[in-house]
Amino acid sequence: MVIEYNGTILRNEVAIQKEKIYRSQNRPVFMFRIDSQHVVDATRTGGLARYINHSCAPNCVAEVVTFERGYKIIISCVRRIDKGEELCFDYQFDTVEGQQKIACHCGAPECRKWIN
Numbered sequence: 001m002v003i004e005y006n007g008t009i010l011r012n013e014v015a016i017q018k019e020k021i022y023r024s025q026n027r028p029v030f031m032f033r034i035d036s037q038h039v040v041d042a043t044r045t046g047g048l049a050r051y052i053n054h055s056c057a058p059n060c061v062a063e064v065v066t067f068e069r070g071y072k073i074i075i076s077c078v079r080r081i082d083k084g085e086e087l088c089f090d091y092q093f094d095t096v097e098g099q100q101k102i103a104c105h106c107g108a109p110e111c112r113k114w115i116n
């Protein structure tokens with residue numbers, strides 16, 4: 001394990017409302033989907049893991065671990081990481097029809113060109 005992605009677990013409906021509020025306040029939004037019903041909101045309560053970028057050839061993986069009392073998002077390395085190397089994982093965003101595409105700048109030879 002490298003780091004835990006901390007934040008507040010929200011139901012979808014609440015997350016949608018919160019996102020609207022953050023955007024109206026010009027805040028960057030940091031959210032991680034854990035399943036079809038829940039999102040971890042790291043915008044106000046999150047730690048450093050929220051700053052981890054996407055890569056199509058990542059050195060880490062994000063896994064959702066389910067407990068009796070909730071969830072944890074664990075970021076683990078998938079290979080040796082050199083000192084000073086940026087941490088990254090594959091966001092595995094779903095492609096949503098009509099949603100604005102985000103160009104990927106990971107720079108990997110196998111880059112898929114888009115994050116979503």
Ligand SMILES: C[S@@+](CC[C@H](N)C(=O)[O-])C[C@H]1O[C@@H](n2cnc3c(N)ncnc32)[C@H](O)[C@@H]1O
Binds near residue numbers: 053
């Ligand atoms: C959780 S934030 C990551 C931290 C962010 N780079 C920052 O400085 O706050 C996710 C956002 O970062 C940007 N991002 C992350 N990985 C990227 C990549 N490989 N290429 C382009 N943009 C990326 C996208 O705008 C994405 O929506």
